[in-house]
Amino acid sequence: QQQVKQSPQSLIVQKGGISIINCAYENTAFDYFPWYQQFPGKGPALLIAIRPDVSEKKEGRFTISFNKSAKQFSLHIMDSQPGDSATYFCAASLADIPTFGRGTSLIVHP
Amino acid sequence: DAGITQSPRHKVTETGTPVTLRCHQTENHRYMYWYRQDPGHGLRLIHYSYGVKDTDKGEVSDGYSVSRSKTEDFLLTLESATSSQTSVYFCAISGSSGGLSSYNEQFFGPGTRLTVL
Numbered sequence: 001q002q003q004v005k006q007s008p009q010s011l012i013v014q015k016g017g018i019s020i021i022n023c024a025y026e027n028t029a030f031d032y033f034p035w036y037q038q039f040p041g042k043g044p045a046l047l048i049a050i051r052p053d054v055s056e057k058k059e060g061r062f063t064i065s066f067n068k069s070a071k072q073f074s075l076h077i078m079d080s081q082p083g084d085s086a087t088y089f090c091a092a093s094l095a096d097i098p099t100f101g102r103g104t105s106l107i108v109h110p
Numbered sequence: 111d112a113g114i115t116q117s118p119r120h121k122v123t124e125t126g127t128p129v130t131l132r133c134h135q136t137e138n139h140r141y142m143y144w145y146r147q148d149p150g151h152g153l154r155l156i157h158y159s160y161g162v163k164d165t166d167k168g169e170v171s172d173g174y175s176v177s178r179s180k181t182e183d184f185l186l187t188l189e190s191a192t193s194s195q196t197s198v199y200f201c202a203i204s205g206s207s208g209g210l211s212s213y214n215e216q217f218f219g220p221g222t223r224l225t226v227l
Binding site: 034042046099 | 141150151152153155158160168169200202204214216217218220221
C-alpha cells in the first residue's frame with residue numbers, strides 16, 4: 001500500500017511558468033511534510049517543509065499548500081527556471097520516519 | 111554540506127557475495143537511515159538507527175542487516191547479494207532532540223551505486 005502518492009511522474013514547463021506537484025497521504029498521524037530536491041548524481045536535499053497546523057508556507061519562489069481535511073499537499077514553483085530541473089520528492093513523516101512519494105522529474109525549458 | 115560520507119561510492123559484485131556499505135557522519139546526529147533508490151520507486155527505507163546499538167527495520171529490510179557501534183558510523187550489510195539488490199543506496203542523518211522529533215531535516219549522503227551481477 002502506497003502511503004504517499006505523488007503526481008505527476010514527470011512535468012515539462014516553460015521558463016517563467018508555474019510548476020505544480022501534488023501529493024496525497026493516507027495516515028492522519030503524519031506530522032511533518034517535507035519536499036526534497038535531487039539533481040542527477042546527488043543525494044536529495046531539503047527544499048521546504050510544512051507542519052500540519054499551517055495551510056501554506058512560502059520560501060522565495062517555492063510554496064507548499066497544505067489541505068489537512070483532504071490529506072493533500074502540493075509544491076508550487078513560481079517563475080520556474082532551467083536550474084530548477086531536477087527530481088522532486090514529497091514525504092510525510094511520523095516520529096522521524098519519513099515515507100517518500102515516488103518522485104516527479106521536472107524539466108524546465110529555456 | 112552536512113558532514114556525511116559514504117563508502118564505497120561505486121561497487122560491482124557477484125551474486126552470493128557479502129557486501130558492506132559504510133556511512134560516516136561528523137555531525138553527531140542521533141538518527142541515521144539507509145535508503146535504496148530505484149527508478150519508479152522513489153526512496154524506500156531499509157533500516158534506521160536512533161542511537162548506538164539501537165536499530166529498527168524499514169519498509170524493505172529483507173536481505174539487509176545493519177550495525178551501529180559508534181554514533182558516527184552506520185553499516186549496511188548484504189549477507190548474500192542478489193541481482194534485485196542492484197540499486198543506489200543513500201545514507202541520511204537527522205538531529206532529533208526528542209521533543210521536536212518530527213520536525214527535523216534529513217541530510218543525505220552522496221550515494222553508493224551497487225551493481226550485483
